[in-house]
Amino acid sequence: MTHDEHLPPLVEDKAGVLSITVSTSRAGGSLSPEAVSDGTVALKELARGERTSGAILLLGSGPNFCAGGNVKVFADPGDRPPRTRKAADDFHDFISALVEARRPIVAAIRGWAAGAGMSVALHADIAIGGTSTRLRPAYRGIGLSPDGGLTWTLPRVVGDARARRIILTDEIIDSDEALTLGLLARVVEDDEVHAAASAIAADLAAGPRDALSATRGLLSDSATSSLSDHLAAEARSISRLAGLPDGIEGVDAFVAKRPAQFGR
Template identity: 65%
Template sequence: MTAQPSSAPTVPLVSQDGPLLTIAVSTPAAGTSLADDALIEGAAALKEVARGEREVGAVLLIGTGANFCAGGNVRAFAAAGHRPTYLRGLAEDFHDFVNALYTADRPVVAAVKGWAAGAGMSIVLHADVAIGGSSTRLRPAYRGIGLSPDGGMTWTLPRVVGPARARQIILTDQVIDAGQALSWGLLSEVVADDEVESAARTAAAQIAAGPRGAAAATRALITASATDSLAEHLAAEAHSISTLSGTPEGIEGVDAFIAKRSPDFAAARRS
């Protein structure tokens, strides 16, 4: 499917500053709805990371308008000539982006300012670190337009809050404020509203400058913990830590600690 341009953004939808890849999932157009072209451009960039064609240490997801993302463009849904075909195409583009986030195998940080509704909430649930503001609100929003979730919400949300609470949140279309989102683990941190993007960018830059092998292994272990037995998981941890100790980053990290200096993981990767 060919996505419809969401707007002429004031900033690039996809940009890279050193090892940090930034993707704007929404623009001020159409009520800060999900930017369809950003999904396609973002997925393409993430696939370049997965193929080793981009040197990226972390991914930062932002919205360039008042909200992180207020959901899909419902007016475009209504205007479609054949809604099922149109929605299937949008869902496939969205899911290609979500899959690309995982195959890139880099930590994901989300700057969750304002509303994260519908598809926006789905995206937040894929972030390793999600930083919101005091006025941040999350809402499933699908029920209100007679649709079921996409973007993986019915897979991620039960893993974060448990199946019973996930059912309640989605089926009642619950609005979740910043404090509740932090308590339930939907957000990692809450800062002042005007500090959301700067705090998220700082966190993402810090992660991007760190050891990539350790970050990838940590993310994989946390994901596997949902289904592993304790014995299986202990074995996986033992394998991971021992393997990493023999990599250039692992060697540099331990040697720098002993030498009481800051590790230079970038130089270790180049060695």
Template identity: 60%
Template structure:
């Protein structure tokens, strides 16, 4: 299945089997956030949410040397009315972020080079973020006198803790790959030349697995931040019980007992 050429131009959004790939930045100088990609990506992600696309994983990448170096500040400066322009940019970006969550599929980010500003915000929404030894991250907002967008003030405390999130946003450090891995901003670090390959491999592996179980696990992990242990145990029990009667759950258990590899794709098709 391939991306719709009208709502998702091929250079921005593509689909290979069950992996939906979105190029979040432009290939031009600096690799800034791509507004057309936000629009096309959001449209494709809403198709996933509505059940119009069969997708098991979402891969976010940058087509240039960097994942995404943030918003195009030159465009900010050239805007006739900056508040109106920045609000439109933020609303477009946030529609993409909301659609990413509504799609309810595991998100993998291929974080090569820089992930700054909006690029760093996007990385904090990934379930699996793979960088290279040269990967660098930076909030970058306060350097131009602005506050974060893209949900960074919501996701970053959940990833690194409240105190460290405040430190990162208010002191605006450059975070190298080693530190990003230690702080949980990256899931793994590959050789710089292998970042794309490693991220796609992770997305393909996830997409080949049990989609309902992955969605349930992601929901449980999201709830855990505000749940008591008792509440979390209750919803875990409900979830695992319900999944045991699903086609994927039945296939997984039966395959284990039969000592064979589960075919979750076949099970989903009934």
């Protein structure tokens, strides 16, 4: 399956923002295998320093961010377990690459983020939703367990008891509750979701990239490190950044009472 050349690119690196359109307009806005494959390649290039993007922007291609995996593919004749395992492994390669790129992740969660879409949304640092945004685990309804890290991320965001209730009962979460629970960072009008998320991604990309990448890494690592280890990691990070161009510029600009010019 190849991407339709008449449609916008699934992966685009522009003005310092690596944009990945995770869903396809086909099959009801399901997760795009091409976006998973191409996105994984681009994210690994970013992690290796072969791309210089300062932020990652996750988008949907239609009215929904991502309505889940294409269940019809799982139902094709043949041996379902190996096919499902292959799809999960590919998806998890994408998720791992997304995290290991260590760049701020912004997601434009318009419409539904269900199943795999909800899993992807929970890996965003800043998720912007619309008034009609809905999140739903959606795995129970097809007799499967979650993938994409949903059973790892959701308890860390909303707490263990609430995460168990949401996943096991297949709860639908509207935009107001998602904002209250911390699943969304901000809610805007539906037609403003992409613009709002894009503006945040552009602002992050224009900032001190090394500092933002280091900060995101510290935030991610904090869940599994002791306080003493984390204090040591913070000390190593801030001292390293103090000798890099953006760190020097930021401090000098502050002392001189002028706007910092990062990335020069």
